[in-house]
Amino acid sequence: MMSTESCWETIRENTLGRLVITDGQFVDVLPAFYGVTGDEIYLRTTRGDKLSSVVVSRRVAFEIDEPLPEGIRTVIVQGVAHWLPNEMTPDVVHTLGLRHFSDGNKMQWVRIEPRKVYGREYRLVETDSGQ
Numbered sequence: 401m402m403s404t405e406s407c408w409e410t411i412r413e414n415t416l417g418r419l420v421i422t423d424g425q426f427v428d429v430l431p432a433f434y435g436v437t438g439d440e441i442y443l444r445t446t447r448g449d450k451l452s453s454v455v456v457s458r459r460v461a462f463e464i465d466e467p468l469p470e471g472i473r474t475v476i477v478q479g480v481a482h483w484l485p486n487e488m489t490p491d492v493v494h495t496l497g498l499r500h501f502s503d504g505n506k507m508q509w510v511r512i513e514p515r516k517v518y519g520r521e522y523r524l525v526e527t528d529s530g531q
Contacts, residue, residue, distance in 0.1 A: 475519035
């Protein structure tokens with residue numbers, strides 16, 4: 401297991417992650433460029449049915465994976481999502497210079513308030529391809 405400090409270091413060193421949301425029946429995983437201020441994660445994603453289905457519970461997970469020379473590092477943040485109207489988006493979000501995916505739909509700012517942060521490093525293992 402990684403320390404909380406190492407997890408935040410990894411989060412701050414990267415810019416692409418996955419927002420994991422659920423409507424109680426189904427789980428969706430959405431790619432998102434993100435930025436960090438303090439211990440909060442800010443991202444932009446497309447506003448639509450998937451996001452509107454989780455507005456009530458606001459429970460989300462956010463994951464990033466980082467390749468290592470001999471493995472992979474993964475960090476997961478469980479938290480509460482706050483959907484930020486564009487007119488109420490904090491100035492700090494605009495200074496993050498986030499890139500985002502766009503499919504022509506209106507974008508939505510999301511702030512994740514972390515409740516639990518944890519991570520692990522996994523070493524790649526050679527497999528015997530003859531079996």
